[in-house]
Amino acid sequence: MTTAALPGTSVAPSPPSTLAESSAEASGAxxxxxxxxxxSWVTEHRVGSSVLAGLVAVHIATITGFFMPGIGLPKLDWNTANGLIYRPTSSANVQFLAGGVMHYMDGVAFAVLYALGLHPLLSRFIRSTSVGNLLKGVLFGLLLATISAAFMAPRVYYPDLHIGFFSHRLGWQTVFAIYLWHVVYGLHLGLIYNPRDDRERLHLHKS
Known part of the structure; x- marks a missing residue:
């Protein structure tokens, strides 16, 4: 099948498939x-970008915790859990608000510690590609989940409930929900805190 030239020209228009491919390539570029x-900005502003990443990650994970009953898991309300510690005699609303402030601050602080401490350490074994940074964020989330299930929940949040080793008396759904919550946190942390690999930067600098 031939394509007719435009009136007054000797050049035929590009077929639709070619135009679509060109548009897709341009969008990808x-x-x-x-x-x-x-x-590049993240690489040059590690503290600022980690604060942003931590804020977004803890917010999305917190919302996910409230939505977990929709997939058959218990709701995770870390706002109230923290409020019961910081304001044990206050009203439920005050506990939720005060606990939420501390909870979000924790999420940001952990993100900064990750960016300045654990991420450089993991970079010795996992390259800082976009996929590598996602993996490192998830690994950090799994570490936090283990600390939460093994220590924070039984020893800090609910010491009087005697929930047992690794919070097992709360049921496997709760333990799974704790891990899922922190994986969501780590996934978004790694997605946003996505610095470039030092070897990649060195190569580009030389070129």
């Missing part, structure tokens, strides 16, 4: 350029 700019 734009996305790749924005991603490269973002990763």
């Amino acid at each position: 734009v996305v790749g350029d924005h991603l490269l700019r973002w990763r």
Whole structure:
């Protein structure tokens, strides 16, 4: 099948498939350029970008905790759990608000500690590609989940309930929910805190 030339020209228009492919390539190039700019900014502003990543990650994970009954898991309300510690005699609303402030501060603080401490350590074994940074964020989330299930829940949040080793008396759904919550946190942390690999930066600098 031939394609007729446009009136007054000797050049035939590009077929629709070619135009679509060109548009997709252009869009991919734009996305790749924005991603490269973002990763460069994160690399040069590790503290600021980790604060942003921690804030977004803890917010999405917190919302996920409230939605967990929709998939058959218990609701995780870390706001109230923290409020019961910091304001044990206050009203439920005050506990939720005060606990939420401390909970979000914890999420940001852990993100900064991750960016300055654990991420460089893990980078010795896992390259800081976009996928590698996601993996490192998830590993950090699993570490926090283990601390939460093994220590924080039985020893800090609910010491009088005697929930047992690794919170097992709360049921496997609760333990699974704790791990899922922290994986969501770590996944978004790794998605946003996405610095470039030192070897990649060195190669680009030389070129």
